[in-house]
Structure formats: structure tokens, C-alpha cells
Amino acid sequence: MVDVAGNIGGVLSPVLEVGKWLAAPIWHQFKYLYNYNTNFKNLEKQVDKLKNTREEVQRKVIAAERNVEKIRQNVKDWQKDVEKTITKAEQLIQGKEKIPGCFKGLCPNYKQSKRAFKLKRDDIDPLLKQEKEFDQVSFPTIQQDIWLRSSEDYLTFESRNSTVKHVWDALNDDNVYMIGVYGMGGIGKTTLVQEVGRKAEKDKLFEDIVFVEVTQTFDIKRVQTEIGDKLGVKFSNESERANKLYERLKSGKKILLILDNIWENVDLKTIGIPSKMDRGGCQLMFTTRNLDLLEKMGSTNNFKMGILEEGEAWNLFVKMAGDVIQTSELNSLPNDVCKECGGVPIVICTIAKTLKYKSHPSVWKVALQELKALSTTKSHSSVLGQARVAPT
Template sequence: MSIIGEAVLTASFELLIKKLASLELFTQHEKLKADFMRWKDKMEMIQAVLADAEDRQTKDKSVKKWLDKLQNLAYDVEDILDEFETEALRREMLLQGPAAADQPGTSTSKFRNLIPTGCTNFSPRSIQFDSMMVSKVKEVNARLQDIERDINLLKLKNVISGGTSRSIAQRLPTTSLVNEAKIYGREKDKEAIVELLLRDDLRADDGFSVISINGMGGVGKTTLAQPVYNDDRVQRHFEIKAWTCVSEEFDVFRISKSILNSVASDQCTDKDDLNLLQQKLKKQLSGKKFLLVLDDVWNESYNYWSILSCPFEAVAPGSKIVVTTRNLGVTVNMGADPAYQLKELSNDDCLCVLTQISLGARDFSMHQSLKEVGEKIAMKCKGLPLAAKTLGSLLRGKDDPRDWEFVLNTDIWDLQEHKCDIIPALGVSYHFLPPQLKQCFAYCSLFPKDYEFHEEEIILLWIAEGFLHQANSRRKLEDLGRDFVRELYSRSLFQQSSKDASLFVMHDLINDLTQWAAGGRCFRMDDKFEGENRQKFSQTLHHFSYIRGKYDGKNKLVSICDVKHLRTFLPMKLSNYEGNYLAWSVLQLLLNLPRLRVFSLHGYCVSKLPNEIGNLKHLRFLNLSGTEIQILPESINSLYNLHTILLENCHRLKKLCKDMGNLMKLHHLRNSNVDSLEEMPKGFGKLTCLLTLCTFVVGKDGGSGLRELKSLTHLQGTLKISKLENVKDVGDASEAQLNGKLNLKAFCLNGVLILVMQLKLRHVCLTC
């Protein structure tokens, strides 16, 4: 099973086609309208053959090359549309002057009328831009023509389906039989499930109760259900038992037939339809205490489950259905209560599994030379028994330490698929994600192993990269991002941190899965690539991250500065160590990467930014938290696409830009712990899209006063208002009333009446 690149391609094409379909955005330039319509038509035709191409890419190098060309084109088209939108916004603001920000619709993300009439059309910058865009559009037309021609040469087929067309690798169905002597570390889990099965007081609205065993792929859900199913106490407690492996396709007819075969095989005939099957099954189960195990369930359709469960309503009280699944959505739709969350094994138990499979023994008493490397391999499994079984099977019958060292130093995802059960086992979790969610999941490959992250951190990155899109524009992208995070958590691809419940983390093998899914579009640099081992990066690389070091200079980062299509520059940290330095020469080179959308200097001892940062016209996300920055350069005010600026713990920060009124797409300005900040800049009230603002510093003559808060009606969370001594009089504050349209709350501080809007804020802190 290989679906590399599919996440980005499918999602990218869906988004681009939707953008190009918005014809009303291009009403003033007929030539562009015709070109964009032509792009849309060709992309819809290409989209129809994508599924076939992605199925064939591993076997046909020509198809893989075609997909690579297509992916590069999708990125370039997205950048071109982005450039048009940015230039249109610049011209509109220039044409209308300072009042533009007060006009309705200026903060919308839709394109304005491109190449509008007026004096801006004849400025040297506008003429140069128009000429450059005409050239780029012609180039895209030629590339689309070549790609269209290759569809026929490669004989790609139009595959029409409701979802994905590709088939996943077939996995053997599970059975109820098990050798309990080879199961380690699950004694307490088994007793807990057996105890639930023997209880007759569980909630049972339909006459039976559902118990789910949840956990990520390979954690041992089926292996736990097997000894439970065969336990003597369970055998005596239930009159009838059945085990059915459901797997990916929830075929109600097949499952019903399997259950009837288990309880009364003589009643099944080939002529039975679903109605007859269920009638027979209901008759066999009527008044009897029944245990059913549905192993490996993926279906989230309540309707399918309600049809399957109709015959179960005739069972005797105390009947149970055990479901194993890696998806909490399944648990909810089947009404499972309780849901038992199965955790990973300890390293010692993983080691027992490894030695049992590889050496046929419980320990290394007869193979002392393998003990040390064996323990390291067990730790590599990170508690997944399937990983221990997989690596153990590769080492079966091998007692040469060199073979064990090879397995230790080889990434599981580099092993041959037919020898590695873990690849299809975890890959199927990725396979069933919607295209947009696959794109977001693959992007998580930039996070180092064991990296713990806040929900908001990944959501803001997804937004900056343009991965979040929805038809209902009234709904915030942040809300869609939260849905995505919860969906990945529900599917056991994200886990809650054991140290802090507010943080998420990925299992090491899930982290490997993200890298596999991302293909060559994302790259996370490890220390082994530094110095003489540094590699030459492909120009098709778009997203880059690395572990921040104490001194990061050209030796480490010069190669990435040559990747002109780079969209993400993301230094990461795994510890709280401070005092990291980035070479000034590298910083200057990075600002020559024109396609950057995510740019972070988080934690570096950087005291200033070059004014050239204003050249990053595509920039959406700027993280300067934890730096020693003192003044933001004025050129930042020309970055019209900025969505997020992070300035947390910038203790030396004194001034923002003099005027931030152009940043009308800014949604998040996180500026907590900026004790040296002197005032909010002029025009701050124009940032009407702001959702997050941690600190508002009341300005004097040249800054923003409290009245600027009147426009920030979408703020939520906590806001600290400081420097209240700069408030001139009560009238200055009361101007925020906007003719009484806003609900205000009055505060009295040091004899001065302060009026603050009651927004969606949880808390307002007033300080002098």
C-alpha cells in the first residue's frame, strides 16, 4: 500500500478548483477570466484520473514522475492566485487611501476585482506586476497542456467513486483462537474486561450492552479480546457466543451471515437474503444470553449499526457485545459504555514478546550477546506489541549480533512491506482519512518524535499553509481546525500527553507514518545531516523543520536557503534550554525565500529583524516568541496576508510597527509577557478580524487609545489592558460606545472611569 503524495494532491486540487470556480472574482479582466476558467476545466479533468495515477505510481515510474509534475504545478498555481489576491488588496488600499480599512468587505479573503481601473494601473510597480503575471499564466497554460497530453500517453483512466478508489492491502481476518502463553502484560486488562462481561447491571437500552476496547493500531486490542472470549468464566456465563472480524468494510449481510453461522450453521443457505438471515438470527438468539465480539470495526454510520443490531433486541438481559476499534467515533455510534482505552505495553513486556518470537524463549539467558541490543530494539517498539512481533519475526532464527544491530538501526518504514505487518496495520488508519485531513496529518511530520504540542499550535500552522477550507465561510477556520485535531485524536493518531492533559503527542510509529504520508514535500532535519553530512535539498521541498541548536549557522542551514519554493521554516525545541543563536547571514538568506508562509525564529537570541522581511508577501505565520526583538520593522505592515503574529515572552519588545492598519487579515496577536511594550500603534482599531490579543497597552499621542477597542468585537480569551495612566479623560474611553450599540462595563480605577467592552473575553485585567 503506497499512497504517498495523495493527501496533498487531492486536497490541493479540491481547493484550487473551488477558488477558480469563483468567477465573480475576476469580472474586470476578461483575459484572466478565460485563462482561469480553462485552468479549472483542465484541473477537473485531471482530478478524475488522479485515483488511477496514485494506484499505479509505485509500479510505473512514468506515472510517479507525472504526479510529481502535477504536484509542483498545483503549488505554483496556488502561489499565483495568492499573488493576485495580495496585489489586488494592495491596489485597493492604495486607491482608496486610509479610509479603505473602514469600508465593508476589506477584510474578506476573496479576491478583489483584479487589475482595477485607476491611477494605480499605470504605476511602474503595477505595470511590472502585470507583465510578470502574464508570463506566469502563459507558463501554467503550457504546463497544463503537457500534463493533459501525458494523460493519454500514460493511459490514465477516469475513476468515478464516492471516495477513494484505491484498494488497501488485504489483511488476514482475525479469529478467536489464541495461545495465551504468548501474551504478555495484559493480565490486568483481561480481568477488567471479564469483570465487565460478568456484570448484569450495565446500561442496556436495547436489551444488550456494548463494551468497546479502544486503542491505536498494533496496540493489541484483538490480542486482548481473544483470551477474554475464551475465558472459562465467560464460557459459563453466556449461552451463545460468536466472533466476527468486521475490518474496513461494514457489510451488514456478510456480518449477519457470519454470526448466524457461528450460532447455528445448519440454518444458513446460499439463497438467504438479509431479511431471511436476520429473521433466522433473531429466532436463534431469542431469550438467550448472548456474547458477540465484533473485531476491528471502522464503520461510523449509525444507520448500518442499527440495521445489524435489530436481531439482538431479542436476546436475554445481560447479553454483551464487545467491539474492538481504533476510532472513538465508532464507540459513540454503537452506544458503547464503557469504552476501555488500551494503553501501550511496558518496555519489559515488549522485550518478552520480542524474545518469544525471535528466540523462542522468555529471556536472553541463552543469548547474552544479544541482550543489550535486544533491549534497545524493545524500546524502539514504544509499547506496541505488533511492532515487537514484527521485528521479532525478522530476527527469528538469527543469533548474529550484526543482524540485530541492523534491525535496530533500520527505520521500520524502510523495511519491505511483505515482511512488515506494522506498515499495513497503521497505514490503514491514514487511508480512511478524508483528503483534507490527510494533508493536515502529513504536515505533522515536521514535529520531532516525543514533541508535545498544544491544539492551537498545529491549528495556526494548518491555517497558515492553507490546509483548512470550508464552504460555510461564517464558521471560523479555528473551529474547523479543532474538529480536525479531535478527529485525529478520536482515530488514535494523536494521543493525550501523559504529563499534561492539555497537550497532544504522537506515538513514534505514528510519527513515522506522517513522514511516509508526506513523501518528499516535508522534511525534518536531524543532527546527522549537519556539517559534512548535510544534504542538497530538492527544489520540490516545501516544508522544513529542524531541532534548534545552540549555534545555528551556514554549516547547518545554507542548503535550505537555496530552496526557492520553500513555504515553511520551522525551528523546533524539545527542551526548555534557552540561549540559542542564529547566524545573521543565515537570517538574511532566509528572507530571500519569497514563498514562505510560515516563518519562525522562536527562542533565538535575535534582537532585530532586517527590513527585507517585508518581501515575504505570502507570509501568514510569524513566530518571534522568546526572542530579544526590540522593535518590529515597519515593512511588516506591508505583509497583508499575515494571520498570526506570536510575540510571547518578548521581554525586550518596546515597539510594534508605527502603523499596523494594513494587517486586516490578522486574527491572532499573542503578546503576553511583553513588559517593555510602550503602546499599541496607530490604527490598531482597523484590525477587526482579531480573535486573540493578550495585551493592550494604552498609547499616548502617537499610539492607540482605548477607543480603538470599539472595533475589536471578535476578541475572545483573556485581555490585559495596561498603561491606564495614559487615558486622558472619561470621554476618551466613552467614545468606544458606538452610539450604545455595544454592551459596556464600567470600571473605576484611581478615580478614573474606564469603560471596557464585554466581548467574548473570559477575563479583562486592568493595570497601571
């Protein structure tokens, strides 16, 4: 006897499987058609939520940028992805009203519904989740010192070129650890080493260039703090200051540390500055008025700066004073005042700028008399901050 049930079952089984296979896409289409309005409402809701989140992040970004902080790359990438996703979602939402044959959007379309569902699930939801993982949108940066930026006021002088060259050659010599520039006050030592520093920055000679003014009243804590801030070193307690700076400076990275205006023999180790033997890639540059001081500190590559030559002094005076020197009533007064400045750049600049808009001869005569009086009792460098002229 033939097993009819078994045969029928055997025949129906693959047919049922085919039926299930054919029914699957139909069911998916039906599902998207059935949830058409729901999918679009959910999409619109999440788009609004994403827009609000975008605004919150943007406010944080603006605040961070105003505080001169650097925005994290993952935040920038997130913002770009958000803009693209919002644009895509808005186009999809607007597009549902424009489907041919629709009347006021009443034409469920399973493909559009499917896109709305997947856009929310695969794009918007992950972006919202990612934003919650941002601990911070930015991080503080070590700002470049203003003096390292291009200086339009810097003037080259023939008499200084050899000194600049010697300092530059020493800076490029890995065997040289200390470099000293010395000379009377106001002669332009600081200006020269800063210009060399700018050139070193431009040529990528060092990874970090730090400039700290020591001043006559040496404050070790202030010096350590300034060096630390510029190298990104943070101190949690007083006892670790020197040790942390020492490790940072001897790390092997190329670092130029300029200590400006030294007045006394500074014990470098107490600050946290390594010795020549374990300096890593660190180089030191000093400015001071005293050659003996450099030698006591162990600096053997020392270069003297002198006063400007007469022609150089006059060119600087003209640049600082401007067109007023062409006033015919002044006669030889501008030349006389310039000569009395003694070729000292800071004195020339101070006096010339003071007289820049003074065209009355009497004002220039007063300035000349004060310069002569000061030159007989004090050094020219003391003129800075003391020169006064009567108003016109």
C-alpha cells in the first residue's frame, strides 16, 4: 500500500520552504508599510534630538576656542558626520511629500519607510550615543610666545651681523651646550637672542624654545613655573619642581632654553636644568652684562655686543622718530640728539619715539640738555624711563 500521506508530506515540505522564502520579503515590505508613519515620526524626533545635541556641542566648542584650546579630532569628525546625517534625513523627510501619486503624503512607500528606519537606527542613534562618550571636546594647548612670531620691527645692522652669525653657528653645533651674549644694558642683547630664536623656530632647529627673563631679583619659583608652563610640565608639589624640570629637559628632545638678563651666578641644578653631561638635546643661551658671570657658570662660547656705528644709530633714530626730523626749524637738533644717545639702541628708540610728534625746537633742546646731563653722571642705559621732555 502506498504511503500517500508520506508522499504528500514529502512533496509539501519543499513547497512550504519555498513559500516561506517567498513570504519573507513580502512580510518585510508589509512591516515597513505598516510602520510607515511610525518610522518617519521616530526619524523626525531623533533628528530634532540630534540638532539639539549638535547645538550643545557647538556651544562647548566655541567656549573652548575662545579659551584658546584645541578641539579634539573625534569631536570634529562627529560634527561633520552629524551635518551629513541631518542633511540626508531632512532630504528624506521632505522627499516623502513629493512621491508621484501621493496626496498630502498619504501614500505609504515601503522603500522610504525602510530608509527612514535604517537612517535612525544605523546613523542617528550611534551619533547620539557617541556624543555621550565625549568627556571633553577640547584640550589645552601650549601657546607660542609672542616674541617667537615674526617681528616687523627688527632691524639688521652690519656691525651685529658677525655676532648673529657666531651665535647661530654655536646654536647649530651639537657639541655646544652653553652660549652667552653679553654687553652693557640696553645694547640689544635680548633683541638679538630673540631674533636668533625666531630663526631657529622657523628652521625647526628645536622642538621647544623657551624664553624666560631672570631679572635682577632672581625668583627661582617664578623661573621654574615659567619654564614648566612653556614645556607643559605641571607641578603637584614644591619638592618635585626641580626633578620634573630636570627629567623634561634631559628627555632627549631638542630644547632651547634662553635665560635672559642674568645678574648673578645662577645654580642651574637648583632650578632643574641638567648639566652638560646629561643634557640630552637641551641647549642653553644666556644674556647678561657681565662676562665673568658667564665664565663662572661654565659658558665658554660667549659673544660681546657693542654700541651701534654712527650710520646705524642714525638710521634707527630716523625709523623711530618718523617724518618730524624733516622739520626745517629743527636744523641740526635731530642729529645732535641722536649722537648724544651714544649708539645705545634702547636709548635711541626711547628718545626718538618720545620726540616723534614734537616739531617745536624748544622740546628738542630740552631733550638734548637732559641727555647731556645724564651722560655726565650716569650710563646711557639709565635714560630709559627717565627721559622727559616738555610738551609743545
